[in-house]
Amino acid sequence: MLYYFRIYRIYINNAVSYHAQYRASTWLHFILHIVWLAMTLFLVSIFFEHIDAIAGWKKEELYLMAILWSLADQISIVFFNNITNLPDLVTDGNLDGHLTKPASPLFTITLNKINIFALYKALGECALLAWLFFHYNFSIDLLHITMGTMLFLSAVIINYSFVLILNTLSFWFYRINNVNEAWFTIFEIGKYPLSVLPKTGRILFLTVLPVAFIAYIPVATITGKFPWYGILYAVLFTVFIFLFAILFWKHALKKYSSASS
Amino acid sequence: MSYRGTLTVWVLNTLFWMGAFPFVWWNVYGSSNEIGGITKSTMLAYFFLMPVFDSLLTSWAYSNIEEDIKDGKMSGKLLQPIAYLGYVFFNERGWGLVRFALSVIIMGIIYFFAHDFINLPEPSLSHLWLIAIIPLSITLYFLFCVLTGFSAFFTTRTSWFEHGWWMIQNVACGYLAPIAFYPEWAQNILSYTPFPLLIQTPLLIALNQLGTQEILNQLGVGVTWVIILTLIAIPIWKKGIKTLESVGI
Numbered sequence: 001m002l003y004y005f006r007i008y009r010i011y012i013n014n015a016v017s018y019h020a021q022y023r024a025s026t027w028l029h030f031i032l033h034i035v036w037l038a039m040t041l042f043l044v045s046i047f048f049e050h051i052d053a054i055a056g057w058k059k060e061e062l063y064l065m066a067i068l069w070s071l072a073d074q075i076s077i078v079f080f081n082n083i084t085n086l087p088d089l090v091t092d093g094n095l096d097g098h099l100t101k102p103a104s105p106l107f108t109i110t111l112n113k114i115n116i117f118a119l120y121k122a123l124g125e126c127a128l129l130a131w132l133f134f135h136y137n138f139s140i141d142l143l144h145i146t147m148g149t150m151l152f153l154s155a156v157i158i159n160y161s162f163v164l165i166l167n168t169l170s171f172w173f174y175r176i177n178n179v180n181e182a183w184f185t186i187f188e189i190g191k192y193p194l195s196v197l198p199k200t201g202r203i204l205f206l207t208v209l210p211v212a213f214i215a216y217i218p219v220a221t222i223t224g225k226f227p228w229y230g231i232l233y234a235v236l237f238t239v240f241i242f243l244f245a246i247l248f249w250k251h252a253l254k255k256y257s258s259a260s261s
Numbered sequence: 262m263s264y265r266g267t268l269t270v271w272v273l274n275t276l277f278w279m280g281a282f283p284f285v286w287w288n289v290y291g292s293s294n295e296i297g298g299i300t301k302s303t304m305l306a307y308f309f310l311m312p313v314f315d316s317l318l319t320s321w322a323y324s325n326i327e328e329d330i331k332d333g334k335m336s337g338k339l340l341q342p343i344a345y346l347g348y349v350f351f352n353e354r355g356w357g358l359v360r361f362a363l364s365v366i367i368m369g370i371i372y373f374f375a376h377d378f379i380n381l382p383e384p385s386l387s388h389l390w391l392i393a394i395i396p397l398s399i400t401l402y403f404l405f406c407v408l409t410g411f412s413a414f415f416t417t418r419t420s421w422f423e424h425g426w427w428m429i430q431n432v433a434c435g436y437l438a439p440i441a442f443y444p445e446w447a448q449n450i451l452s453y454t455p456f457p458l459l460i461q462t463p464l465l466i467a468l469n470q471l472g473t474q475e476i477l478n479q480l481g482v483g484v485t486w487v488i489i490l491t492l493i494a495i496p497i498w499k500k501g502i503k504t505l506e507s508v509g510i
Contacts, residue, residue, distance in 0.1 A: 022418055025416075025418035025420075025421060032425055036428050043438065046442050046443065047285070047289050054285065054288045192284075192285050196284045196285050197284050198284070
């Protein structure tokens, strides 16, 4: 474990050095992201120009959902975004470089590039989250906040696991780089309450396409809308999908053969 | 068809793209039949037709141009006896037609099962305006993407140009909601910009939501912006070509 921690510390140092060369770009990304987040919240406010609630969800709850969704996305980008390069590594033969290293290839592929600029965005969103809780009168208690935070961390794990499963398909299907774009399109649905969708959609997004776990379940838990058995299901689903992703990855590695490198 | 995996993912992308919006807006409308002059069924039709028009009108030229500049392929393409930007444009149009054909098939299948909820208008004379608006939209989209792609001549960090463009597309073009739902000050500003022409105007014409005067106004704005963007693009292109350096071809 200490060995991997030392490697990860080197990755962090490399990332900081790399992004320090592009300070202007980092700040521009940050400013653009804040503008983008403001536009997302603006869209929510458009919905509420005409109504007081959408499927039982109030404006501040949808704001919370949008911010948590974006925070989950940014945390995934900070730590795990490099896994989306897996299809290119497989088709270009560069995966061999990771397989021959004296460390877990999944570790080196996933974590060797850390996006510092996304970390700034995540911190900005945390500040926005704090403002939201301060400005709006959410009736919440410590238990729900704790459960919601735990489920938010589960959401990041679920997101990583699902992206890993999708990108592992590149061992069989070549040139599926756009699978990550497709997932992001589906991922965007996680900004909205599940209750607006018909039953089929809710089942789909609670199982096969787990976008409901990203923001809907944490926010529903924080606001007391989510039942205890749903929380239990979310925890069990997190464990299941993570284990499945790892086993699927190991199975794919066994099937992998490189033509040359 | 050599890239069946890529094609399958694109089909799924199209299906899920507007997965939530129709339902969100259905809930926003609730028991009301009309908001902001747009009826509930028109709103659903708006999002239903959006993937079809998007597949036809969208340009990804910035991605091709950036890749050619960063990978050094532009030098070889500049030596060919065809205009580079013309090559990019027509290459894209080929892909656009394939995407359009596929999206028509997909949305046709969805319409077959959901026609009770989606109220598409009958063909009318006002649809003839699409003959003028669609080429204008394609040209404007292409020009914006080209200008975004030109950033690669001057910087290796082009991603924030792309993100800025995606943001503008999402908010100002009518992808998230018709601009009629925006505050009045936003509607006034956007009426002088070409962004509504990129997706909203063709959609509203297809849904018989725009009168002749409004369409003519939009055409005037669009043509003006084509001229402005072209006048901006030409010197940037010339400057970019002068600064371009390639090592070996």
